[in-house]
Amino acid sequence: MVFALPSGAAAQKKAGPRKTVSAQWSRQECSAGIDLFFSAMEPRQGSLQLVEIRSRKRLAEVSGKWNGDELQFWTPSSGAGKGLDVRRALLGIDLALAAGAHDFAAAGKTADGEAFSCGATLTVREGQFAVEKLTVAPQFVEPNPEQLARAEEEGKRLREIFATVTPEKLWSGRFRVPITGATNGRNFGRRRVLNGEPSSPHTGVDFPAPAGTSIHAAQDGRVVLAEPLYFSGNTVIIDHGLGVYTLYGHLSAFGVKAGDAVVAGSVIGKVGATGRVTGPHLHWGLTVNRAKVNALDITRSL
Ligand SMILES: [Zn+2]
Structure with missing residues (x-):
């Protein structure tokens, strides 16, 4: 799979007609001014995915939880756009994770002390393994x-x-x-x-x-x-x-x-x-x- 990192019209225009090679980020509303983006909402077993928190307010702290483990966020050098505070994490879909619905949870605080928490359900699909x-x-x-x-x-x-x-x-x-x-x-x-x-x-x-x-x-x-x-x-x-x-x-x-x-x-x-x-x-x-x-x-x- 190939991820197209920046979302939005510019990125899609760049990708041109070869839509099959660029995965679309899926947006999930989190709270006022804060959104979650996933590289796939229906990832396959054994695949590596990305999750981003994009906020119009400056973020003081973020955390994410998937399959019982804390995810580790970093600030990508190329932000998603002007005026956004972006944090990205790798989301590993374990090879042996049962196919079906699994919950992702995110939480954090903005620089002005406002707490947020939200979640999303990903549907893990069977891997195609020999x-x-x-x-x-x-x-x-x-x-x-x-x-x-x-x-x-x-x-x-x-x-x-x-x-x-x-x-x-x-x-x-x-x-x-x-x-x-x-x-x-x-x-x-x-x-x-x-x-x-x-x-x-x-x-x-x-x-x-x-x-x-x-x-x-x-x-x-x-x-x-x-x-x-x-x-x-x-x-x-x-x-x-x-x-x-x-x-x-x-x-x-x-x-x-x-x-x-x-x-x-x-x-x-x-x-x-x-x-x-x-x-x-x-x-x-x-x-x-x-x-x-x-x-x-x-x-x-x-
Ligand atoms: Zn081997």
Whole structure:
């Protein structure tokens, strides 16, 4: 999907007749002089959306809540127009969020102390994800108890990382695809049924690439993890701030360590086949306020 950022007649005129490529912002009235805008009112599971609060009065504070998590707002450098105070947040529609109606809530205060609160209901649509049925030898389905304990421990650590919000926005501008020249990835949301048992959905985008290919940081941020994990092999996680994390899996070699600051394009490692894989590729994941979403979406929006 592609988002057309500025709303209004000028933006629509610019988009010309190719209406299919520009999503329309949907406006929801909030209170006097304050409106909510959503990039989609019927987003798909696993998609990344945007929400904006636009106010004719100066805003002192804003907050938003979606699926039990606080959203993180920032002030976009290109405001929506003269005289408006605009705050924008990423709205991650988790891959596993049930289809149907979900409530979004916003609240805040204007600079002159006037409180506001409002909400909107988004209708989450089913994602279109592949299902792959496989029959394989049992040792490929069930990790042994020791592997299972390790995988569970690592899963807990990852959940703790993704639940941690760095209050600063460390990125600026669009995210890039981590493999130079790659235009498309695959397998996002794919669900495997192994020997009749459904496994959890695939939360990343896979880029097949020869072993040794350089992997680049998608945006500025700070490395919070660079180590081998059971499922994703040698893994790097970058914290981009405001609850946004990218994950890079199955590396053959690390180019960074935990604590390193990176900029968009920094080489953070090499493509490999470590962890539970059948061949060399990069597994690229995006988590926004704990929601697992299609990482390619963040290269097309913002
Ligand atoms: Zn993968």
